[in-house]
Amino acid sequence: MASGEPLVEVTDLVKHFPIKKGLLINREVDQMRAVDGVSFDVPRGQTLGLVGESGSGKSTVCRAMLQLLAPTSGSVRFEGQEIAGLSRRQMRPLRRQMQMIFQDPQASLNPRKRIGQIVGDPLKLQGLASGRELRTQVQELLERVGLSPEHYDRYPHEFSGGQRQRIGIARAIALKPKLVVADEPVSALDVSIQAQIVNLLDDLQDELGLTYVFVAHDIGVVRHISDRVAVMHNGKIVEEGTADQVCEHPRDDYTKKLLAAVPIPDPRESRARRERAGASG
Amino acid sequence: MSPAPLLSARDLRVGFATEGGLLQAVDGVSFDLAAGEVLAIVGESGSGKSVTAQTILGLTRSPNARIEGSVRLGGEELLDASEAVLRKVRGERIGMVFQDPMTSFNPVYRLGAQIVEAIRAHRGDVSKAEARGRAVELLDSVGIPDAERRVDDYPHEFSGGMRQRAMIAMALALEPEVLIADEPTTALDVTIQAQVLRLLERLNRERGVATILITHDLGVVAEVADRVLVMYAGRVVEEGTLDEIFYDPQHPYTWGLLGSLTRLDRPRPKRLPQISGAPPSLLSLPRGCSFRPRCPHEFAKCTEQPALEARLADAPSHCDRCWLGPEAKRAKRQVGGQIGLEAPA
Numbered sequence: 001m002a003s004g005e006p007l008v009e010v011t012d013l014v015k016h017f018p019i020k021k022g023l024l025i026n027r028e029v030d031q032m033r034a035v036d037g038v039s040f041d042v043p044r045g046q047t048l049g050l051v052g053e054s055g056s057g058k059s060t061v062c063r064a065m066l067q068l069l070a071p072t073s074g075s076v077r078f079e080g081q082e083i084a085g086l087s088r089r090q091m092r093p094l095r096r097q098m099q100m101i102f103q104d105p106q107a108s109l110n111p112r113k114r115i116g117q118i119v120g121d122p123l124k125l126q127g128l129a130s131g132r133e134l135r136t137q138v139q140e141l142l143e144r145v146g147l148s149p150e151h152y153d154r155y156p157h158e159f160s161g162g163q164r165q166r167i168g169i170a171r172a173i174a175l176k177p178k179l180v181v182a183d184e185p186v187s188a189l190d191v192s193i194q195a196q197i198v199n200l201l202d203d204l205q206d207e208l209g210l211t212y213v214f215v216a217h218d219i220g221v222v223r224h225i226s227d228r229v230a231v232m233h234n235g236k237i238v239e240e241g242t243a244d245q246v247c248e249h250p251r252d253d254y255t256k257k258l259l260a261a262v263p264i265p266d267p268r269e270s271r272a273r274r275e276r277a278g279a280s281g
Numbered sequence: 282m283s284p285a286p287l288l289s290a291r292d293l294r295v296g297f298a299t300e301g302g303l304l305q306a307v308d309g310v311s312f313d314l315a316a317g318e319v320l321a322i323v324g325e326s327g328s329g330k331s332v333t334a335q336t337i338l339g340l341t342r343s344p345n346a347r348i349e350g351s352v353r354l355g356g357e358e359l360l361d362a363s364e365a366v367l368r369k370v371r372g373e374r375i376g377m378v379f380q381d382p383m384t385s386f387n388p389v390y391r392l393g394a395q396i397v398e399a400i401r402a403h404r405g406d407v408s409k410a411e412a413r414g415r416a417v418e419l420l421d422s423v424g425i426p427d428a429e430r431r432v433d434d435y436p437h438e439f440s441g442g443m444r445q446r447a448m449i450a451m452a453l454a455l456e457p458e459v460l461i462a463d464e465p466t467t468a469l470d471v472t473i474q475a476q477v478l479r480l481l482e483r484l485n486r487e488r489g490v491a492t493i494l495i496t497h498d499l500g501v502v503a504e505v506a507d508r509v510l511v512m513y514a515g516r517v518v519e520e521g522t523l524d525e526i527f528y529d530p531q532h533p534y535t536w537g538l539l540g541s542l543t544r545l546d547r548p549r550p551k552r553l554p555q556i557s558g559a560p561p562s563l564l565s566l567p568r569g570c571s572f573r574p575r576c577p578h579e580f581a582k583c584t585e586q587p588a589l590e591a592r593l594a595d596a597p598s599h600c601d602r603c604w605l606g607p608e609a610k611r612a613k614r615q616v617g618g619q620i621g622l623e624a625p626a
Binding site for chain 1: 556
């Protein structure tokens with residue numbers, strides 16, 4: 001599908017956290033292997049879904065990939081350039097090309113700043129716009145994510161969860177990044193709002209040619225938005241393939257177990273599955 | 282007619298005085314819960330589902346709360362019952378399971394001690410040793426491995442799923458007739474959620490515990506419920522059996538909820554069907570049907586509030602609040618061969 005080199009190539013990424021013990025002499029007694037040798041490519045313009053349960057290492061992968069956490073070892077190439085181990089200063093010019101959307105828009109928006117400032121700060125800090133120009137650009141961004149330009153002077157608490165997530169998305173796309181990493185962007189939202197945000201992300205990808213890494217524990221949502229899906233378990237990728245392959249013909253035992261646990265919102269199907277499960281075990 | 286219900290709510294109204302005016306969190310909710318039945322209350326945040334459950338247990342009483350209507354447990358009125366009566370009802374007759382078991386257990390006491398305390402607070406004649414034995418039995422019955430040893434663990438030593446099962450064990454300690462579970466699996470991983478759902482189902486089947494399950498997840502509902510109430514902005518907008526709600530839903534909000542689910546057992550649609558807009562503020566509800574501003578099928582009549590009543594000749598217990606006729610509903614809810622809420626092109 002995608003031509004040329006992938007936007008991101010992650011090879012043997014490892015992130016261990018020390019487990020320390022002792023009061024005066026704080027010895028490292030063991031290591032928590034949060035990410036334990038993970039490799040994947042993210043093709044341009046596509047979406048890679050990362051699924052897994054809590055503690056599987058999916059959020060740590062994202063942070064280590066973006067150099068928000070220093071990886072213990074491994075390689076992360078962005079447009080062919082090795083970025084693992086780059087200093088903060090070296091990363092700065094690359095930052096505008098990779099942005100993140102967080103799970104909890106309540107916690108990731110500064111409550112004391114106005115929306116205009118929250119969305120406009122990245123533009124200002126990167127020296128891309130100021131004054132009237134900045135205001136116009138921010139208002140366009142607000143409209144693009146389904147908010148109103150009049151929201152410019154409001155504060156985060158005046159918005160619902162879904163609207164706050166739209167603000168987080170506007171901030172993430174402000175710098176026209178190439179890569180957007182979304183870590184559980186819809187899990188904290190009400191069901192009727194989840195679909196709106198997923199569709200918005202879909203539209204933005206088409207309009208702006210974005211590449212996504214989409215992290216979620218909800219396999220249904222991940223399958224919907226992703227081209228490829230990687231299933232994580234205990235810090236490793238246990239299965240990777242196209243979204244339909246992984247969800248319809250899982251090969252790995254853990255993937256099968258995960259899929260079998262997802263409730264089917266259809267009473268007849270759900271009863272039939274329980275009877276099958278009852279008969280076999 | 283079926284025998285008298287175990288728990289029944291009639292025209293329950295709960296309002297809270299706020300600076301912005303009276304916030305009507307629950308606006309005329311009625312339902313019956315029969316012995317051994319699992320009733321699911323489905324809705325989004327702000328729909329009033331949790332306030333309904335908390336009011337049953339007298340947990341919303343406050344100087345700011347305006348509580349009206351009736352909630353009867355086996356014929357006894359709970360809304361004006363004294364605190365002493367409610368203390369006996371809670372735990373002994375109605376067990377409660379909350380979303381987050383970490384905040385429901387006291388972190389500085391051992392789990393077993395908390396279950397023992399719950400038992401002895403209600404049954405003074407049970408000795409500590411007996412109560413401890415009972416706690417072990419309970420933990421074992423909800424599938425805590427090595428319960429004899431784990432009974433002396435602190436809450437933080439249990440995983441999330443184990444804590445939720447321990448919470449259920451504690452809720453069942455006094456063998457209540459009714460269990461109220463408020464989003465019991467929302468904080469859990471899917472594989473753990475499946476275990477907790479199987480447990481709730483087994484308890485219901487083996488002990489006949491009548492259950493009110495509060496959730497926003499229709500997948501969870503499909504797995505365990507017998508009957509479903511769909512709530513929106515403080516009101517019940519549809520009520521029916523599990524199959525009625527899933528296969529013959531009458532209210533456009535229910536269509537929207539069903540349509541926006543991602544289904545692993547079906548090919549994925551190009552676009553996820555969505556419900557546009559957001560739930561209304563409870564301080565400024567629209568006139569008439571409260572779903573009207575989000576409903577693509579709105580027409581003139583919708584500015585009048587429709588009553589919750591049976592509108593289908595062959596399904597007297599299937600009620601909804603929508604003015605559309607049954608034929609129109611059947612036609613309008615078909616979106617691409619499936620049930621959904623079509624946005625006008």
